[in-house]
Amino acid sequence: PPEVACIALAKTFPGGTEAVRPLDLSFAAGQTTALVGPSGCGKSTVLRLVAGLESPSAGRIEIAGAPPAETLRRAGLSVAFQDPSLLPWRSVRGNIELALGLARRPVEAGEVDQLIRLVGLDGFAETRPAELSGGMRQRAAIARALATRPGLLLLDEPFGAVDELTRRQLAQDLPRIWEARGTTTLLVTHSVTEAVALSDRVIVLSPRPAEVVADIAIDLPRP
Ligand code: ADP
Ligand code: ADP
Numbered sequence: 001p002p003e004v005a006c007i008a009l010a011k012t013f014p015g016g017t018e019a020v021r022p023l024d025l026s027f028a029a030g031q032t033t034a035l036v037g038p039s040g041c042g043k044s045t046v047l048r049l050v051a052g053l054e055s056p057s058a059g060r061i062e063i064a065g066a067p068p069a070e071t072l073r074r075a076g077l078s079v080a081f082q083d084p085s086l087l088p089w090r091s092v093r094g095n096i097e098l099a100l101g102l103a104r105r106p107v108e109a110g111e112v113d114q115l116i117r118l119v120g121l122d123g124f125a126e127t128r129p130a131e132l133s134g135g136m137r138q139r140a141a142i143a144r145a146l147a148t149r150p151g152l153l154l155l156d157e158p159f160g161a162v163d164e165l166t167r168r169q170l171a172q173d174l175p176r177i178w179e180a181r182g183t184t185t186l187l188v189t190h191s192v193t194e195a196v197a198l199s200d201r202v203i204v205l206s207p208r209p210a211e212v213v214a215d216i217a218i219d220l221p222r223p
Contacts, residue, residue, distance in 0.1 A: 003026065112125075
């Protein structure tokens with residue numbers, strides 16, 4: 001899995017909002033790092049920059065020591081953002097299978113059902129997004145993000161609408177999967193509890209423009 005480095009990374013949006021001011025961060029290969037901080041401090045922007053959805057105003061991102069595009073083609077990138085962006089005319093299964101097709105990954109028998117079960121959507125495999133609750137749609141997006149077995153997984157408030165019980169279950173299951181696969185995971189959240197439950201390391205940012213105010217290694221025994 002790749003290491004991710006943000007080097008003097010900065011982003012000012014047209015209009016003048018300094019969303020990220022020169023920031024140095026690095027995320028260890030095969031680990032889960034959470035970015036925590038108040039709303040509007042620039043967490044999503046950092047993630048979108050890493051994903052290549054925005055371009056930096058200054059500084060750069062290196063993934064496994066190279067520009068993102070090169071590494072990501074090899075290692076694979078998945079995102080699950082707050083807005084699950086599922087294709088409306090495809091079922092949960094159809095959305096996951098499409099992602100697998102685009103990643104040119106052969107599907108192992110039972111694999112898609114296993115993912116659907118993991119996120120607690122058994123019984124909804126053939127359901128379309130419009131007939132799911134917001135939390136269920138987010139869970140479908142998480143299943144889709146895991147399906148392609150990405151080297152780098154970017155999650156932005158992926159559980160915002162997920163109910164408390166399912167969230168707890170996911171907080172148990174997901175770190176195990178990431179560890180087993182050696183996925184490098186970046187999680188953006190405003191919840192310190194969620195960050196601690198899911199991550200190996202928590203980076204706390206100050207209000208915008210953000211500086212790192214704490215950088216904490218988490219060593220929880222995982223059941
Ligand atoms: P967070 O994820 O920590 O809530 P964001 O990264 O979403 O913060 O936003 C950081 C700041 O940048 C906010 O003030 C937000 O309004 C602004 N911002 C984010 N995206 C854009 C955009 N596309 N255009 C202009 N301003 C933006
Ligand atoms: P978050 O939950 O991370 O704080 P936001 O509500 O800040 O999310 O942003 C949601 C989306 O809206 C993001 O894609 C961000 O780029 C965009 N956005 C946020 N603030 C602005 C803004 N002031 N102008 C334009 N787009 C924005």
